[in-house]
Structure formats: C-alpha cells, structure tokens
Amino acid sequence: MPARLRRYLPILDWGRRYDRDAFSNDMIAAVIVTIMLIPQSLAYALLAGLPPEAGIYASIAPIILYAIFGTSRALAVGPVAVVSLLTASAVGQIATQGTAGYAVAALTLALLSGVFLMALGFFRLGFLANFLSHPVIAGFITASGILIATSQLKHILGVSADGHTLPEMLMSLLEHIGETNWITVVIGLAATGFLFWVRKGLKPLLRSMGLGPKMADVATKAGPVAAVVATTLAAWGLGLDGHGVKIVGEVPQSLPPFTLPGLSPSLLQQLLVPAIVISIIGFVESVSVAQTLAAKKRQKIDPDQELIGLGAANLGAAFTGGFPVTGGFSRSVVNFDAGAETPAAGAYTAVGLAIAAVALTPLVHYLPKATLAATIIVAVLSLVDFSILKKTWAYNRADFLAVAATILLTLLVGVEAGVGAGVGLSILLHLFKTSRPHVAEVGLVPGTEHFRNILRHDVETHPDVVMLRVDESLYFANARFLEDLLQARVSEGTAVRNVVLMFSAVNDVDFSALESLETINTRLCDMGVGLHLAEVKGPVMDKLRSTHLLEHLNGEIFLSQYQAWRKLTGPQDRLAAQ
Structure with missing residues (x-):
C-alpha cells in the first residue's frame, strides 16, 4: 500500500529526502519565478478574456496541487499563452466577456479539463497524446502564436476589436483603426521594444558591467517587472487614464475565493470538446517541457502521473476562481535555471503569489493594458517557427501537408479546427504509411x-x-x-x-x-x-x-x-x- 500511495502521491517520495540545501535552492527559485509570474499571470488572464486577478488565482492552488501529485521537479504550472487563447475561443462562443456567465464557463472548462486529465491518468491512457505528431504540434503553436500576437494589437492601439480567426481580427482592427489612441501606442511600442531588448541585450550589458552570470540572468528574467513599474508610474503620475489609456483598474485584495463551476447539461455539452482539446494540447506541451528538464538532471517523470498532477491542478483552478492551466515553458525553464530542486519550489511560489494577491494588487491599478499586451506579444512570438515548414518539405511531404493544413486552418477557421485537422491528419497519415508497409x-x-x-x-x-x-x-x-x-x-x-x-x-x-x-x-x-x-x-x-x-x-x-x-x-x- 505505501508503494501504491507513493505512485499517486510523489510528494511522499521526494519529501522524505528534503533537506536544508533543497529548501534554500527552492526558495531562491520561488522568489525569481514569483517576480516573473505576477505580470505574466495578469497578462494571460487578459488574453483569456477574464479579470486580471483570475490569472493570479489560477497560479496559486494549481501550483500547490501539482507539487503534491506531479512528478517533475522543475515544471511550473499555471496559465500559458496557448491554453489561454483556447479558453477565450471556447468560452467566447458561449458568453460575452465581462459577464458572470463568461467566468462560470471558464471555471467549468477547467473542471472538465481536470476530470478528463485525471481519468486519462488513472486509466494510464497518456499514450493517446501521441496521436498529435510533433510537426503538427509545432504548426499549431506557430499559428497560435500569430493569433495571440494579433489579438493583442487592439490593446497596443487602444481600440476595440474582436474575432477568433486571423481575417476576422485584421478586419476588425481595420474597422476601428480610426479610434487609435496614440498615447497608448507609444506605451505599447515602447514596452514591446524594451522587452525585446531585455531578452537579447540586457544580459550581455550587465555582464560587461561586471555583474555575475547568475545575477545578470535574474535581472534579465525580471525585465518585464521593470516595464510594468515604469509604465504604471507613468500612467499614475501623468493621469494617462484620463487621456483614454486603458488601465487594469481595481483588482480585489484577497486570496483565491471558493468558486463553483456551472454544471448545467447544456453548458457541459458545449464545453466538452474544447476541454478535451485543451487537455491534450496542455498535456503535450507540459510533458515535453518536463521530460526535457528532467533529462538534464538524469531524472525521470511518469507521464500517467503527470496527467493526474495536471488534472488536480485544473480542478484546483476550477474551484478557486481560475481557468485552465498547464505547465509553462518559460516559467519552467526559469524555475529550472534558478536552481529548483523539488516541486516544493512551486508551493513557495504559490505562497509568494498569495502574498501578492493580498498586499500588492493595489499597485497594479494604473498598469496600462498595453504593457500586458506587450508582455504577451514578446512571449508568444518566440513560439512562432516557420522553419518547420521548410524542414518537413525537405524531409517528408506528407508531414509538410499536415503542418501546412494545421497552420492554415488554425489561422483561417479557428483553433479548434486547427487542432482537429492536426489530429485527423496525423492519424490518416499514420494509417496511410502503415497501410503500405515496406x-x-x-x-x-x-x-x-x-x-x-x-x-x-x-x-x-x-x-x-x-x-x-x-x-x-x-x-x-x-x-x-x-x-x-x-x-x-x-x-x-x-x-x-x-x-x-x-x-x-x-x-x-x-x-x-x-x-x-x-x-x-x-x-x-x-x-x-x-x-x-x-x-x-x-x-x-x-x-x-x-x-x-x-x-x-x-x-x-x-x-x-x-x-x-x-x-x-x-x-x-x-x-x-x-
């Protein structure tokens, strides 16, 4: 029985060997990741069409639950760009942004995703995620990055726009281009340019000034915080909200509340397929990151237990005011590079975010939404990789067809159609190749x-x-x-x-x-x-x-x-x- 418990509760395994050195390393990693997550969580809530506090709520209980049930020592769970986009796409077809129904639908989406993931984990069905081939995933993420960046241009321009596909977004932006707020444009472009420079130029500059490699890396990771502080002070000091600059506004000072997802049969039926899509995409992204980081330290993860850990995290988000979550690439890499030894680093990060939710939310009242949009744009453009088209064209034309179809359908029809086409084409190509064996x-x-x-x-x-x-x-x-x-x-x-x-x-x-x-x-x-x-x-x-x-x-x-x-x-x- 103890061995069975350790299988489902990995914390009982690594927790027995937890010592002072691990605690010290985990705390340092938690501080660094917390600093990075505050603006990122707010930004991804904005992307999902939810109030900014939902991003922080979605980063507290889920992290703690993953620390208990997950097997990766470095994976940081919370809102991520692609899942936030999928959430906005699914929920936006059911309710209007800003309404109670929208928030309830997001909670229900997290609930369904959590139940689906845990069911896959308990029945050891993680292999089903293999039906999404790597080229198809790369194509979908590339198209999603373009959609996400395009969706944030309205915040950079300070206009109202909508749409779920690339043509819809571009047409909506063109229709409202006359409403452009030039102060917002200046803030958005300045923040975007600064964040791009931080990624490429800040670390070499700090190293040339004699700063140690670790401190230079920490300062680089904290770059988005500097953009948040600078633009918030500018908006507050100059009263830019009175000149049409859209700001975050009031964010409740509270710990995550207890929330109840909607359980009406019609709502569950409408969200079931999007929940399955979000679960599979989230799991594939998460387990890829977890396996990559684990290999660097010769550790191993259990994909089926990862399903349970991610399922528990999503259930936690559903009952604490959040929305669907998964393991994020950027935050996990930061967590790993900062020296995280165990999943306890995630729990300490959750404590830091809880403190921020209670004590620091008034400080983001004047934060321009253009800054959050810039944070998202810079983060997701690193996901765009058109080289996958060239590589698959040169290596296998069938894979190229699958990637190209996934990209085009995601951009022109929508994310659900893109994922569906990707999965369908992956299966059809497999059947075609194996139906004519060598x-x-x-x-x-x-x-x-x-x-x-x-x-x-x-x-x-x-x-x-x-x-x-x-x-x-x-x-x-x-x-x-x-x-x-x-x-x-x-x-x-x-x-x-x-x-x-x-x-x-x-x-x-x-x-x-x-x-x-x-x-x-x-x-x-x-x-x-x-x-x-x-x-x-x-x-x-x-x-x-x-x-x-x-x-x-x-x-x-x-x-x-x-x-x-x-x-x-x-x-x-x-x-x-x-």
Whole structure:
C-alpha cells in the first residue's frame, strides 16, 4: 500500500529526502519565478478574456496541487499563452466577456479539463497524446502564436476589436483603426521594444558591467517587472487614464475565493470538446517541457502521473476562481535555471503569489493594458517557427501537408479546427504509411549469413525461392497489401516453389492479418508453393500458436533466415511444397 500511495502521491517520495540545501535552492527559485509570474499571470488572464486577478488565482492552488501529485521537479504550472487563447475561443462562443456567465464557463472548462486529465491518468491512457505528431504540434503553436500576437494589437492601439480567426481580427482592427489612441501606442511600442531588448541585450550589458552570470540572468528574467513599474508610474503620475489609456483598474485584495463551476447539461455539452482539446494540447506541451528538464538532471517523470498532477491542478483552478492551466515553458525553464530542486519550489511560489494577491494588487491599478499586451506579444512570438515548414518539405511531404493544413486552418477557421485537422491528419497519415508497409525481397550477402534488399545490394538469390522481409507489424490496414503483393510476385510466371516471410520486424499480428496469412497459405498451397516463416518474435509466435495457422502451414518455421536459405536451397533439395 505505501508503494501504491507513493505512485499517486510523489510528494511522499521526494519529501522524505528534503533537506536544508533543497529548501534554500527552492526558495531562491520561488522568489525569481514569483517576480516573473505576477505580470505574466495578469497578462494571460487578459488574453483569456477574464479579470486580471483570475490569472493570479489560477497560479496559486494549481501550483500547490501539482507539487503534491506531479512528478517533475522543475515544471511550473499555471496559465500559458496557448491554453489561454483556447479558453477565450471556447468560452467566447458561449458568453460575452465581462459577464458572470463568461467566468462560470471558464471555471467549468477547467473542471472538465481536470476530470478528463485525471481519468486519462488513472486509466494510464497518456499514450493517446501521441496521436498529435510533433510537426503538427509545432504548426499549431506557430499559428497560435500569430493569433495571440494579433489579438493583442487592439490593446497596443487602444481600440476595440474582436474575432477568433486571423481575417476576422485584421478586419476588425481595420474597422476601428480610426479610434487609435496614440498615447497608448507609444506605451505599447515602447514596452514591446524594451522587452525585446531585455531578452537579447540586457544580459550581455550587465555582464560587461561586471555583474555575475547568475545575477545578470535574474535581472534579465525580471525585465518585464521593470516595464510594468515604469509604465504604471507613468500612467499614475501623468493621469494617462484620463487621456483614454486603458488601465487594469481595481483588482480585489484577497486570496483565491471558493468558486463553483456551472454544471448545467447544456453548458457541459458545449464545453466538452474544447476541454478535451485543451487537455491534450496542455498535456503535450507540459510533458515535453518536463521530460526535457528532467533529462538534464538524469531524472525521470511518469507521464500517467503527470496527467493526474495536471488534472488536480485544473480542478484546483476550477474551484478557486481560475481557468485552465498547464505547465509553462518559460516559467519552467526559469524555475529550472534558478536552481529548483523539488516541486516544493512551486508551493513557495504559490505562497509568494498569495502574498501578492493580498498586499500588492493595489499597485497594479494604473498598469496600462498595453504593457500586458506587450508582455504577451514578446512571449508568444518566440513560439512562432516557420522553419518547420521548410524542414518537413525537405524531409517528408506528407508531414509538410499536415503542418501546412494545421497552420492554415488554425489561422483561417479557428483553433479548434486547427487542432482537429492536426489530429485527423496525423492519424490518416499514420494509417496511410502503415497501410503500405515496406516489404523488401532479400538475398544472401556473399560470405555472410546476412540478408539484404536485392535492389540495394549485390546478393545471392535462388530462382525457386522468394524471400520477403516484412518491415511493419501486420494489422487490418495493411493485411490485404501483403496478400496482393505476394499474389503478384508468385504469379509472374516464374518457377517459384517456396516463399519465406522474414518476420524480424513484425511486432504484432492482429486478427485481420491472421486471416490474411491463412488466405495466403491456402492460395500458395493450391499453387503448389510452400509458405515458410523465419525469425518470428516470441510474442508473435505465442499468438500464432493459439491459432490453427501453424497446424495448416504449408511449410516450416525457421529460427533464422539463413537456416531457411540453407534448407531450401541446399544440396538435399526440399523444394517441393508440402
């Protein structure tokens, strides 16, 4: 029972070894991440269409719950750009921003996402996320980055605009371009330029001034805070809100409240599919970051337990005034670089954010929304990577098609359509590729016991024997392909008297493929041709032994391909079909 508990509560494992050094490192990391998260949390709430405090609330309880249930030592959980965009897209189709119904729908979305993730984790179904290929994910994130950056231009310009697709956003911006507030533009462009410079130029400058590498890195990570402080003071001191500059306004001074998601059947039905999409995208992003950071310290994570940890985090967000969350790349990297040793660093970060929620929220009253928009734009443009199109075009045109379709549909139709197309195309491409498995006719490399493709190597063959290496597991989608290929090869008018199927690369044979093998065996028997199998893997052989195929096999089963070659082409001729 204790081992089972430790599986579901990783805190019982790392908590036993927690010491003063780990506490010191975790506290330092927590301070750095907290400083970074305050403006970031406010910005992502703005992106999700929610009040700014929702971003802070979504970064407190979820972090603590992930620290208890998660397995990554460095993953920092909270609002992220792509999930915030998906939230705004899903909830915006149900309720109007600023209404109670909008906030309740966001809570419900987090609830459904949490339940779905935990169900996947408990039933160990994390492998389902593999149906999203990496190129498709890269294409979706690139398109999402463009959508997110475009959606924030209205705050940079100080105009009202809406839309969920790129054409809608651009048309709306053009329609309201005459309402541009030039003071807001100055603030937005200045903040954006400063933040870009901080990312590239501040650290080298500080190092040239003699500051240590760690302190220079901390100062660079805290760059957005400087932009927040400067623009807030400017807006307050100059009374810019009276000149049309939109500010954050009053933010409640309180800890996250207890909230109840909506449970009406119609609302749950409307949000179910978006919740599944958000869960899968969030999990894929989170587990990728967690595995990358864990590998650097030779640690490991449990993807199924990660599902439970992220599910618990989303449930926490649903009942504490938040919205869907996941593990963020930028904050996790900062957490890792700052020296976080255990998930306790996240819990300490939550404490810091709770203090900020109670004591520091009045300080952001005059924070211009243009500054938060600049923070989002700078963060998401680093996600845009069009090189994936060039790479996939050069390597695999089918993958290029999937990436291009995902990008275009996400930009022109919407994020749900983009994700759906990506998943659908990934599955279709997999089925297409495996439905035509690579089957090579092989021959003996002279002077060896190795067999290679006759089209690629100078090998020995025998006119009476056809040896085929099947380079794919056999299942319903490709079983007929092997039937047709063998029929064509043996019917070419040659004197083939034996066929050997080399199964060294076959990891599984499903029932449809079994029936195809039985059909092949019957046809070859009628033609007077022997069917033999070689190098069959143990698990596959175990399955075949439980069937009638081996009893009626019109040939033999050989341990190795060379053994088959020696027997079927040797001096003691046994070429006649049995």
